[in-house]
Amino acid sequence: MVEALGRMIKSLHRDGRWLGVNVATGVEHSTHLQFSDDTILFGASSRREARIINACLNDYCKALGQKINWNKSEVFFINMMSNMQVVLSRILNLRVANFPGKFLGTPLFSGHNKTCYWTHLIEKCKARLENWKGEWLSSIGKLTMIKSVLSAILVFSMACMKLPVAMEDELITIMKIFLWNGSNDKGNFPLISWGKISQPKNARGASIRQISIMNLAMGAKLVWEICRGGNQK
Known part of the structure; x- marks a missing residue:
């Protein structure tokens, strides 16, 4: 069932609505990574993209009857003003997480690998x-x-x-x-x-x-x- 979310994201990406992030030159923008029961989403720093991500998650829950555990969900921001972080976190309805954090036991950090x-x-x-x-x-x-x-x-x-x-x-x-x-x-x-x-x-x-x-x-x-x-x- 997690694959269904991946297909929805790919469809939005092909339509040019979900931009994702550019991780390397000459490589397709990354929009998501999925594991057995965890998903990490990548998006551009804009209100439009935040609303698209939020709408996609809501549509997924309605279509498949699943629920997202918001208590275990967080949003990370990289090189973004604090006021913009507040705006996007409210759109996504997620608490802001600070670096360094961890995802599936792997450290998430911004800047030099310490x-x-x-x-x-x-x-x-x-x-x-x-x-x-x-x-x-x-x-x-x-x-x-x-x-x-x-x-x-x-x-x-x-x-x-x-x-x-x-x-x-x-x-x-x-x-x-x-x-x-x-x-x-x-x-x-x-x-x-x-x-x-x-x-x-x-x-x-x-x-x-x-x-x-x-x-x-x-x-x-x-x-x-x-x-x-x-x-x-």
């Missing part, structure tokens, strides 16, 4: 480690946890944006401590360098994916999908 915006990932990894009581796991068990859980926490965020180098270093430090000392912060001295552990098994490593390479690959995939979508227009 390390402080990613601290929630550090806290999430530490919280997961505290529940595992890693000192009772074997080395193989710790490696499995690192590869299947800790690395997975980063995937969604890395698929959207580049992680700061400082954040990558801190996450690697957390993985090192867990591998050699369990959930304790001190204890055994690392017997093998992290560079060797990250190597594939055929190179006598443990096949732990390198965060920087994962981030680069996911960024390249995102650029490829954007360019391919623009060429198919």
Whole structure:
């Protein structure tokens, strides 16, 4: 049923009524992103576009009998005067959210990519480690946890944006401590360098994916999908 909203938005975009935002030169304007039960909408900073977005959401609810959870909905503004923000938020009937915020666990921010915006990932990894009581796991068990859980926490965020180098270093430090000392912060001295552990098994490593390479690959995939979508227009 969420796909129906996407089709309505595309129809309005083709008719030139819903402009959306330009994310890159030579690429079709973006109007929305959809997930299983969440949708993020992009619009131009005008009263006309705000009214079109509001009317589209109302028509969708009337046609399919669904309701939007306005308590969980927010509107973000980028480089806009505060008085205009008030006007558009009233048209949309949404509260104004401030940067940095989060959408599906991924930080939303305006301007420079700062390390402080990613601290929630550090806290999430530490919280997961505290529940595992890693000192009772074997080395193989710790490696499995690192590869299947800790690395997975980063995937969604890395698929959207580049992680700061400082954040990558801190996450690697957390993985090192867990591998050699369990959930304790001190204890055994690392017997093998992290560079060797990250190597594939055929190179006598443990096949732990390198965060920087994962981030680069996911960024390249995102650029490829954007360019391919623009060429198919």
